[in-house]
Amino acid sequence: MAKAATVYDVAKHAGVSIATVSMTFRRPERVRPSTRDLVLAAARALHYVPSASARGLADGRTGVLGLFSFDYLLPVEVDEGADPDEDCRDFPLYVDEIQRGMELACRRHGYALLIGGPSRVGGAGNLTDIAGHVDGLAVFPQTLPAEALERIAGRIPVVAVSEPPDDDRLSHVTVDNRGGMRAVTEHLIRAHGRRDLLFVGGLNPAEGRDRFAGFQDAVRAAGLRVPREPLVPRTRALPGGRAAVVLPADLPLPEAFVCATDDVALDLLEILAGRGVRVPQDVAVTGFDGIVAGRVVRPSLTTVRQPMAEMGRVVVDILRGRLDDPGRAPVFRELPVRVVLRESCGCGPR
Amino acid sequence: MAKAATVYDVAKHAGVSIATVSMTFRRPERVRPSTRDLVLAAARALHYVPSASARGLADGRTGVLGLFSFDYLLPVEVDEGADPDEDCRDFPLYVDEIQRGMELACRRHGYALLIGGPSRVGGAGNLTDIAGHVDGLAVFPQTLPAEALERIAGRIPVVAVSEPPDDDRLSHVTVDNRGGMRAVTEHLIRAHGRRDLLFVGGLNPAEGRDRFAGFQDAVRAAGLRVPREPLVPRTRALPGGRAAVVLPADLPLPEAFVCATDDVALDLLEILAGRGVRVPQDVAVTGFDGIVAGRVVRPSLTTVRQPMAEMGRVVVDILRGRLDDPGRAPVFRELPVRVVLRESCGCGPR
DNA sequence: TCCGGAGATCTAAGCGCTTAGATTTCAGTT
DNA sequence: AACTGAAATCTAAGCGCTTAGATCTCCGGA
Numbered sequence: 053m054a055k056a057a058t059v060y061d062v063a064k065h066a067g068v069s070i071a072t073v074s075m076t077f078r079r080p081e082r083v084r085p086s087t088r089d090l091v092l093a094a095a096r097a098l099h100y101v102p103s104a105s106a107r108g109l110a111d112g113r114t115g116v117l118g119l120f121s122f123d124y125l126l127p128v129e130v131d132e133g134a135d136p137d138e139d140c141r142d143f144p145l146y147v148d149e150i151q152r153g154m155e156l157a158c159r160r161h162g163y164a165l166l167i168g169g170p171s172r173v174g175g176a177g178n179l180t181d182i183a184g185h186v187d188g189l190a191v192f193p194q195t196l197p198a199e200a201l202e203r204i205a206g207r208i209p210v211v212a213v214s215e216p217p218d219d220d221r222l223s224h225v226t227v228d229n230r231g232g233m234r235a236v237t238e239h240l241i242r243a244h245g246r247r248d249l250l251f252v253g254g255l256n257p258a259e260g261r262d263r264f265a266g267f268q269d270a271v272r273a274a275g276l277r278v279p280r281e282p283l284v285p286r287t288r289a290l291p292g293g294r295a296a297v298v299l300p301a302d303l304p305l306p307e308a309f310v311c312a313t314d315d316v317a318l319d320l321l322e323i324l325a326g327r328g329v330r331v332p333q334d335v336a337v338t339g340f341d342g343i344v345a346g347r348v349v350r351p352s353l354t355t356v357r358q359p360m361a362e363m364g365r366v367v368v369d370i371l372r373g374r375l376d377d378p379g380r381a382p383v384f385r386e387l388p389v390r391v392v393l394r395e396s397c398g399c400g401p402r
Numbered sequence: 403m404a405k406a407a408t409v410y411d412v413a414k415h416a417g418v419s420i421a422t423v424s425m426t427f428r429r430p431e432r433v434r435p436s437t438r439d440l441v442l443a444a445a446r447a448l449h450y451v452p453s454a455s456a457r458g459l460a461d462g463r464t465g466v467l468g469l470f471s472f473d474y475l476l477p478v479e480v481d482e483g484a485d486p487d488e489d490c491r492d493f494p495l496y497v498d499e500i501q502r503g504m505e506l507a508c509r510r511h512g513y514a515l516l517i518g519g520p521s522r523v524g525g526a527g528n529l530t531d532i533a534g535h536v537d538g539l540a541v542f543p544q545t546l547p548a549e550a551l552e553r554i555a556g557r558i559p560v561v562a563v564s565e566p567p568d569d570d571r572l573s574h575v576t577v578d579n580r581g582g583m584r585a586v587t588e589h590l591i592r593a594h595g596r597r598d599l600l601f602v603g604g605l606n607p608a609e610g611r612d613r614f615a616g617f618q619d620a621v622r623a624a625g626l627r628v629p630r631e632p633l634v635p636r637t638r639a640l641p642g643g644r645a646a647v648v649l650p651a652d653l654p655l656p657e658a659f660v661c662a663t664d665d666v667a668l669d670l671l672e673i674l675a676g677r678g679v680r681v682p683q684d685v686a687v688t689g690f691d692g693i694v695a696g697r698v699v700r701p702s703l704t705t706v707r708q709p710m711a712e713m714g715r716v717v718v719d720i721l722r723g724r725l726d727d728p729g730r731a732p733v734f735r736e737l738p739v740r741v742v743l744r745e746s747c748g749c750g751p752r
Numbered sequence: 753t754c755c756g757g758a759g760a761t762c763t764a765a766g767c768g769c770t771t772a773g774a775t776t777t778c779a780g781t782t
Numbered sequence: 783a784a785c786t787g788a789a790a791t792c793t794a795a796g797c798g799c800t801t802a803g804a805t806c807t808c809c810g811g812a
Contacts, residue, residue: 056557058798069762074800084760096549099556104534105464106798108455109767115531116516142694144494159521164532166466167505168514181465182514184454185535199446206449207406344492348698408768419792424770434790456768459797755812762805767798775792781785 057098066094077102117158117371118166118186120179121147122194143345146314146360147192150213153364154190161372163187183208188371193256209374211367211383216258223370223383225363229259229340232356232389233266236338237310239354239391241274244398246307246336249276252320253284254312254340263312263340285316299323305335308397314339314346314355321349321396332398342392351395359387407448416444427452467508467721468516468536470529471497472544493695496664496710497542500563503714504540511722513537533558538721543606559724561717561733566608573720573733575713579609579690582706582739583616584623586688587660589704589741591624594748596657596686599626602670603634604662604690613662613690635666649673655685658747664689664696664705671699671746682748692742701745709737 059070066073068091075083076091083091094100108114144152151167158165168182179196183189183204191201193215202221204210211223218224240246251267254260264282271277285297297319311317317339324331331337331351339346342357366385374380393399409420416423418437425433426441433441444450458464494502501517508515518532529546533539533554541551543565552571554560561573568574590596601617604610614632621627635647647669661667667689674681681687681701689696692707716735724730743749 056798059800060798070799071762071764071801072760074798075761078800082760087760096553099553101530101554101557102534103459103798104531105455105458106767107534107800109453109459109769110798110800112767114455114535116535142494142697144498148494155517155519158517159519162521162528164516164518164535166514166516167508169505169509171509171512178512180451181454184452184457185464185466185514203446203449204451207451347492406768409770410768420769421771421792421794422790424768425791428770432790437790453768456797457770459799460768460770462797753812756810758807758809760805760807763803765800765802767800769797770795772795773793775790777790778786778788780787782783 056103057095057100058103059100061098062091062094062100065098066090113187113375114185115162116164116166116186117154117368118168118182118189119151119154120182120189120191120196121151121167121169122192143343143348146341146343146358149343149360150192150364150367153361154368155364156361157365157368161368163368180204187375190367190371193258205382209371209382211370213363213367214256214259216262217384221382223374223385225366225370225385225387226259227358227363227387227389229262229389230266230269232391233263233310233312233340234269235266235389235391236340236354236356236397237267237270238274239393240308240310240336240338240397241270241276244308244332244336247274247276248307250306250309251282252309252311252316253282254316255287256313260312267310282312285319297323305329308336308338311337311339314341314343314353317353317355317396318345318349321351321353331396336398337396339396342390347394354394354397354399355392356389357392358389363387406453407445407450408453411448412441412444412450415448416440463537463725464535465512466514466516466536467504467718468518468532468539469501469504470532470539470541470546471501471517471519472542493693493698496691496693496708499693499710500542500714500717503711504718505714506711507715507718511718513718530554537725540717540721543608555732559721559732561720563713563717564606564609566612567734571732573724573735575716575720575735575737576609577708577713577737577739579612579739580616580619582741583613583660583662583690584619585616585739585741586690586704586706586747587617587620588624589743590658590660590686590688590747591620591626594658594682594686597624597626598657599660600656600658601632602659602661602666603632604666605637606663610662617660632662635669647673655679658686658688661687661689664691664693664703667703667705667746668695668699671701671703681746686748687746689746692740697744704744704747704749705742706739707742708739713737 059073063070063073068087072083072087073091076088080088104114155165166182166185171178179200186208188209189204190211190213192213201210205221209223211225213225215224216226237249240249249271251264285299288296288298297316309320311320317337320337321331329335339353339355342355346353346355370383409423413420413423418441422433422437423441426438430438454464505515516532516535521528529550536558538559539554540561540563542563551560555571559573561575563575565574566576587599590599599621601614635649638646638648647666659670661670667687670687671681679685689703689705692705696703696705716737720733
């Protein structure tokens with residue numbers, strides 16, 4: 053790799069000053085066409101690629117948005133050993149779909165997307181390092197040190213995804229967890245006459261609370277008996293690094309399992325199938341999120357779909373808005389959800 | 403957003419020099435614990451987040467790898483209008499799986515991943531800008547200006563994915579396209595006795611050539627009649643922005659369609675179903691790539707699977723290798739593929 | 753021919769960090 | 783008490799770019 057050419061090299065080669073070189077790339081219309089051609093020719097000849105670091109340093113913005121992600125299913129402990137072809141992550145997960153939405157939105161607005169996540173080895177993948185690289189940052193729900201987030205939010209706009217607004221300096225994008233859960237639960241009660249419902253908790257406590265509340269709303273409104281406490285399943289690490297739900301062997305069957313997330317619901321379907329329990333005949337099952345895998349399993353999963361691609365878009369919009377107007381206060385957006393009826397609740401195929 | 407704190411602010415607040423502040427973060431073991439605590443306290447108090455631009459400028463590396471991607475299915479023309487929830491991209495595509503492999507590999511080695519792609523609006527998402535941000539770059543096959551790639555390759559290591567090695571300065575990672583295609587074709591001939599085979603081309607010309615060659619190898623080796631020229635389907639833009647294959651209405655049915663990619667094969671399955679042609683009874687169909695959607699359709703698609711996650715890993719390894727030893731020459735890695743027999747060729751379910 | 757002024761180009765001062773190499777500190781000698 | 787050398791800290795010089803503001807060019811008009 054030959055020593056990289058800089059503005060200085062290009063300037064000398066073209067017989068102009070570095071300011072003109074810079075101008076040629078930043079504001080071509082302000083330099084005379086003949087000069088412009090000279091500079092561009094020199095740049096080409098020297099294999100000039102402008103340093104984004106230098107640019108970022110000089111003008112204070114990088115043109116990059118960041119996403120600090122987190123694998124629920126593939127924790128950092130997964131290592132080289134695993135056969136990459138047997139990736140359990142066949143279908144895009146919740147976070148993948150949001151990420152995809154961000155990618156598209158970034159592309160549309162001329163931003164690049166920097167993706168990082170917890171990493172043992174240090175390096176630029178860590179939260180603070182990501183933050184140092186970008187103009188704005190999105191973080192997925194997880195136990196990130198609140199102190200670090202606050203610190204970063206004091207420097208660049210930060211939006212927390214799927215994390216109910218707290219009294220912090222972050223923007224928040226969530227969905228109507230309570231309303232959505234209330235709606236599916238009502239469906240089970242009204243359309244399918246299920247009266248003995250068991251709520252199964254998920255992994256994100258904050259969202260889980262809201263969803264449980266929605267569940268209770270529906271149960272109470274129907275005059276059913278005060279719901280049991282949510283069943284909070286234990287999890288077990290699968291060989292692939294995936295977390296699988298574990299249920300007590302003696303769990304009595306309710307008339308319906310109302311799960312806080314699709315992930316849990318899918319595991320539950322598998323467990324039930326293993327025990328010879330028929331869904332939805334013996335027991336109904338519903339999820340929450342609307343991940344692709346839920347459409348593909350048999351029985352297909354009735355669920356509450358979050359508009360994930362749109363969430364990604366909204367995240368980017370919020371970031372852009374706060375970048376345009378740095379004085380703007382943090383934003384909170386709650387997006388609507390949609391109940392998707394499929395087989396696992398007793399509704400027709402798909 | 404208050405003006406961001408810098409090393410200078412932290413240094414003053416802690417009563418040390420900026421060198422010490424820097425040292426505290428870069429090489430903590432070299433500063434006395436008491437001083438370190440002082441600096442860290444100041445950093446916390448001031449909400450200090452180090453500027454990655456400044457760091458990158460100063461030490462010449464950013465800790466970021468880049469991926470310049472490209473949506474075959476969602477070209478840049480897709481706009482706000484489309485319902486994001488009806489994203490046709492339900493299942494991860496070829497490029498998504500490789501990207502995922504890169505994400506994991508980057509995380510494992512402490513790199514962050516910067517994702518960009520063609521964008522109309524300019525900004526940091528463009529090829530050269532991405533290049534300026536990263537220590538190494540991967541590009542997906544497409545008609546990227548070769549001149550730009552050469553230029554960038556003169557400054558940082560670049561690896562071209564799924565693009566046969568050319569006489570350039572890029573590293574290349576591909577798979578055994580020819581051998582894989584020969585293998586499925588042989589399977590159709592030997593196991594299913596198909597003798598009238600039609601090859602349907604894909605979108606990437608270079609890979610298509612190798613795959614067609616593999617097809618010809620098998621046909622010739624079986625002593626069958628010289629294969630027709632590949633059928634190169636026209637494509638049509640779907641409302642969602644997806645490119646769909648179009649076949650002539652009067653296309654005579656061979657005994658098997660051997661498709662250059664899964665994408666094309668899946669479209670073909672749909673077209674055939676629409677015409678009431680039964681697969682595999684009336685005609686066999688095979689694909690190439692091993693994308694998830696091929697496992698989920700009915701009939702499930704017999705294909706040649708590329709080790710996509712591993713490709714992503716290899717890409718990162720190559721980049722890392724050339725970063726460690728800048729003198730190293732570009733690398734070429736061809737990975738093996740695996741024939742996956744499913745329903746569409748006449749083999750049992752799944 | 754000379755002058756004014758718009759447009760093109762240049763000069764020079766940072767942006768915030770890293771890191772040689774210089775300097776200071778300090779515990780241990782003698 | 784003076785001296786030593788290792789450890790700790792500091793000084794200062796960039797890294798490559800952007801951008802005010804200064805300067806130069808060059809054309810039309812008097």
